[in-house]
Amino acid sequence: MNAIDHDSYIFFKQFQPFNQLPDFALQSLCKDLQLTYYDENKYIFKEGDAAHEFVYVVKKGAVAITKIQESAQNEVLVDICEEGDILGLRVLLASGDYVLNAKVKEEALLYCIPAKVVKLLMEKYPKVSLFFAGLIANQLPERTKKTALLDNHYNPSYNLSNQENDFKIVQGVKQVITISPESNVFEAAQLMKTKNIGSLLITDTSQYPLGIITDADLRRKIVAENIQPSAVLVKEIMSSPVITVNETPKASELLILMAQKNIRHFCVTKDGTDKSEICGIISERDIVATQGNNPAVIIRKIQQSNSVVSLKALRDTTDELLQSYLEQETALRFVLEIITQVNDAIIDKVISLAIQELETKGLGKPPVSFCWLSLGSEGRKEQLLRTDQDNAILYENVPTDSKVDESEVNKYFLELGKMVTEMLYEIGFEKCPGDIMASNKAWCRPLESWKRQFESWILTPEPNALMHSNIFFDFRPVYGNEQLAIDLQNHIFSLIDKETRFLTFLANNAMLNPTPLSFFRNFIVEKGGKFTDFFDIKARALMPLSDAARVLAYHHKIQLYGSTIERFTELIKHDNKNADIYSEACMAFEILLRTRAINAFEHQNAGRYIDIKKLNKLQKQTLKNIFSLTDKLKKILKVRFRTDFIR
Template identity: 30%
Template sequence: MQPELIDIRNHMAQYPPFDDLPESLLERVVENIEIEYFRAGTPILELGEANQWLYYIRSGAVEVFRRSGELYNRIGEGEIFGQFGLLMHKKTRFPATAIEDTLIYRIPDSIFQELFENDENFADYVEIEDRSRLRSALSRREKSNDLMTSRVTRLISRRPVTAPTTVRLQEAARIMTEHGVSALLLMDEQGDRPRLEGIITDRDLRTRALCEALPSETPIRDIMSADLITIDARDFIFEALLTMLHNNVHHLPVMDRGEVRGVIALSDIVKYESQSSLYLVSNIHHQNTVRGLKRISRDVRDTFVRMVNEDANSHMIGSAMAGIGRSFTQRLLELGEEQLGPPPVPYCFMALGSMARDEQLVVTDQDNAMILDDAFVPEDHDAYFLALAKFVSDGLAQCGYKYCTGDIMATNPKWRQPLAVWKTYFRNWMENPSGEALLNSNIFFDLDGIYGQTDFAETLKALVADTASKSQRFLTLLARNALNRTPPLGFFRTFVLEEDGQHRKSFNLKRRGTAPLSDLIRVHALACGSRAQNSFDRLQAIAQTNLLLDDDVGNLRDALEFISIVRIRHQALAIEAGREPDNNVRPEDLSPFERSHLKDAFQVVSNAQKFLRFRYNAQGGRYVQA
């Protein structure tokens, strides 16, 4: 092949849909290419004219328009246009004009049809539009991960072993030994059909029966776990993984239309989940000192990298990292209570921000608070809770969770208050939405009770859900605040980069990507009265209303997933290279595939922000989140 053709092939091989073509097909393309140059302002395709070419941009930029004359897209190096005309009677459906001096490779229709008929990925790519391509790219990735495509029933190898709740301790142990199981499901056999009432595990027998020297005739109901966490037979293995991580349980009954189908155990999940995040969580809860927690915290980054290399999606990784962070916090609270004694009044320890949303990664700091019982008397009780908060915060810092620079931590007395005070805080933020109130809303409206009297946190969630949806002024100002961080996409679909400082020539994937998305999703979720915290769960709640079209919800979900996974991969690569991970990415460090689809994802964010401004009349004003 001639050197100039080799150069063309190497360039095209970097960009979809040509990056997945077999070598023989790509060479057919290159050998039949015609090269054409267009000066800025020159029409390339005009509406309705005959078209026999697929256009590939080697350099420059092109604007594509709808039939109405409305701008449809701006595209640049490595992107294609003209495909819709080739698929529809060879007539131009989307006119195009060069907006910079542009070098084009023209691929004849005969070669286009050959590729379309012989390569499924090529056909998928040219048949669907930008945002659908983003969905297609994610779908291909998900299919490579068995956790994403396999139902939990795949892990069930036997019928469930059950016993009535009236059985005695010794008999329960005998049944478990006879059947060789580590968990026994306990059924209420009164009524027309048995109903799942509780579960007993090997660990329960050790810690609740043997350690307490209970008599063999003790009713099993006295030590069983009730209020069970279960999973549906139609759920996927990755959902079982997230449920186990979030709740720190090792056994999940699988339910099918109200009946028990079986039980899956941690060991079953581990067969599919090689990242060992479940084992790490279990190991955290077995540590008896802060030093021990600090020692195993070194495994967090290894776990993160393994999950990335196993093609886990961002929801799985974010939930796993949040589950690990929760476990460190919970164990520190237990150790703190052992050292300081029992709390003088009930309390709830709250996680805030990314941990509460199950969207935590390895570059993170502490965001937490305490809700105290209304019986709290500062003079009598606060010394205890300050000491406990400091113990936890210092311990988290030793385990790699940096102190919050904005002092959003339970060590700050402002964020260590009785439930009644918290209710006043939240009401004031929604009823008198000043700049500071809006900043606090963005932080504290992502909350999760992770230890102690967690129903205190549920009370605040209910207050927010009931009040925010009824306050149009609050939603308008919150939406306005959500518009302050825009995606790093310029007029010509080029990336907007930092111009100075240590992160010069890069853009921040959190501040300019995932954060604007989570901000606008939060506004919509509050508007529809959802109590969900995770951004994907919030999108699911939004989809059940008429607030957004299904396609718009799908686009937001895909954009969030793709931006998140690029950010996650960037951090994993830094860890593997021995560098400190961060959120700042340089375009040249991204693959052409990532650059192309990031532009699609950022365009989704930009369009969603335009709708947010329209939907909530969020014009003017400026509050900037810290």
């Protein structure tokens, strides 16, 4: 290897996915590279240009990713690519012309990798394929951090004709409350409570900004750590230095800063520096307010709504929002969080409306505290589409010496369950074909009854019990007394400790779906019915991943009501030996879920069945790579839970 190739080898060895390649493959790649110099302000490619024959990797310098704002004839900054970042991959693999500009911000050296070499690497190495597929889907964590707020998450109709919101001046709060760095946290909390504010600026003797503390800092750094507030000084927990802006900041500028600095507040000063007079404070909420149709506005409207009709219209708007996010290739983790928040807000409002209606009927308020549980995909925060309902009601045990009649309590919550599920149906959430809903008395119970039910499933893991486990073990509290759900989850963990065989049976159940490829590596498709020759992406690709994550999460006692992605992310912390597999599983699940959602909008259905014939070669290869990953997860389950011993 000559000196130039060796230098390239050392460089690529630092960055994903190239560091996943075998040495001989990486050495071969280095021989195919070209190294090109670009002057400042020179374009590597422009919007509308046909795809180049190369994929670019930044070696030195910085490249600005921009988009032309036609109405103002301005170039809007979308992202900054630095050392190790990849350019031009999406247009190469997804086909079509470039939709953004790549303009050199600081004179740069770029590696040019021939497109055919990139495609060959993807076909030959599954890890490279999964990484690139995830990158195209905007899921690479390093890129997501920088672009999470730049993909116009707050404006679902982001296109060249309506970017005016990005150029609006953001108006913050003019009357700013400040505090000395030598004050203690208790004094700060009291001041925030008295003034009814969520943040405080910390200033020096010249009243210049030093830092900021927010109510989130108090929760995370004081309350969660069980620290006495009066024993800690403000300067010990403040975020410093505070990010300052001038008096006329544009929304687009603040969005970029929020993404780059991972912050939610800005201090407005006379000259935009931290050495001048404070003029105000700007929060994320102020920036959101400048945008048009956005998640925060939708959720606020849901909270203010008083009818099922208006809630349905708002959920329809959310579908448009989701479709726009998918078209813009917005980070899927962000999309899942937004859609979950919208769905939860709808459930919250519907329950409130139902309780009000029960009051007007003379049934009064809930007789005991309760918790509404979302189950299945909604319980895992993965219900991107309005699929069928899976829910339940968990209510407080009625004391034996109580004047409240237990049968009347059950009657009240059953009526509540019926009203809520009916309203959700009117909004567009289909009823569960298996009747796993809060309107069914089997799934509307007090805490003690739920504990007995889980005891039955865990201590007697027959097939029906395992089927229910796949649904009910993904419960998540959405409304009401969350402590009831915590008590139930803790009870489940204690039961699993007593009956270790349960997880073995659950693991075995998770392994029942065979790899969906034939002997000749063709996709196994449906053989009859409406979707003959279509591939079931839910049952054959998504479910094996979520099933494996569920078993492993309960094995490690991971106490979160999380998605499959969140479970795998937590598993990385608990099982370092298999961290790479769990990391790949996160990317794989994101790719599959996005594919299903896009398919759903294209065909106006649940998106479950994919026409394999319409996938290109690389898309098919990505699916096959995911199946290979699923096999690795099955091996983990097989070894860890000794499923071979099940008779």
